[in-house]
Amino acid sequence: MSSDTRCLVAGNWKMNGLLDEAMAYVRELRENPAPEHVEIALMPPFTLLYPMSKPLSEKNVRLGAQSVYFEEKGAFTGSISPMMLRDAGCHYVILGHSERRDIIHEDNALILKKLQASWKAGLEPILCIGEHLEEREAGRTNEVLREQLSILEGVEGDKPLTVAYEPVWAIGTGKTATPEQVVETHAFVHEELARLGRDCRVLYGGSVNPGNAEALMACEGVEGALVGGASLKADSFMQIVEAAARAVG
Numbered sequence: 001m002s003s004d005t006r007c008l009v010a011g012n013w014k015m016n017g018l019l020d021e022a023m024a025y026v027r028e029l030r031e032n033p034a035p036e037h038v039e040i041a042l043m044p045p046f047t048l049l050y051p052m053s054k055p056l057s058e059k060n061v062r063l064g065a066q067s068v069y070f071e072e073k074g075a076f077t078g079s080i081s082p083m084m085l086r087d088a089g090c091h092y093v094i095l096g097h098s099e100r101r102d103i104i105h106e107d108n109a110l111i112l113k114k115l116q117a118s119w120k121a122g123l124e125p126i127l128c129i130g131e132h133l134e135e136r137e138a139g140r141t142n143e144v145l146r147e148q149l150s151i152l153e154g155v156e157g158d159k160p161l162t163v164a165y166e167p168v169w170a171i172g173t174g175k176t177a178t179p180e181q182v183v184e185t186h187a188f189v190h191e192e193l194a195r196l197g198r199d200c201r202v203l204y205g206g207s208v209n210p211g212n213a214e215a216l217m218a219c220e221g222v223e224g225a226l227v228g229g230a231s232l233k234a235d236s237f238m239q240i241v242e243a244a245a246r247a248v249g
């Protein structure tokens, strides 16, 4: 995996996975599972970060966390700091996932603090953005995405960042955006990022599976996938990685 590898396939396990299952999963991965031009990362729950760190790094798979708190340390019961994630072997941290925006009510101000704290600790954030169905139907998709990306306004442009476009209506529903919607929306996201002085890769997420991954990854402006449910089994996750390799190859 080289740092100029643009395509990333990342598995967000959400609140799934126990130690035995995780170890069996890692054993199922090939010695060097990433095909040329594709980088692989896994985001298991916090409890599995440290135990998975070494076996994954031996297989050239990067590790990430699903969230973080912005403070460095102290009396913040139940929270995990960016440096703790580094200590556990993380390279990435997911921020702004719609499940945290909607269920835990994380807003832009909090996400910005987490972004800054993550950079300070040397993590690469994967910033998730996406519209709800009502917003898409009301023709407000671009407005919503612009507002979510506005936290990058005035923020240092040289820090590592990956963006993941995940339409909320496509997450865990089995519905994916059509290739036309993906191309159009990714073009808008890249345009907005350029306006904000950033050239970063943009992943697609939302019901990506082995059957639709190649067509989605082949869309203009898509540089990888953030995979939820289909990343829980090593076999289907690797099929998505291979589909991405065919699409970018």
Ligand code: 13P
Binding pocket: 012, 097, 166, 170, 171, 172, 173, 174, 205, 206, 207, 208, 226, 227, 228, 229, 230
């Ligand atoms: P699903 O692939 O299960 O739809 O989840 C997508 C997601 O939220 C990844 O972060």
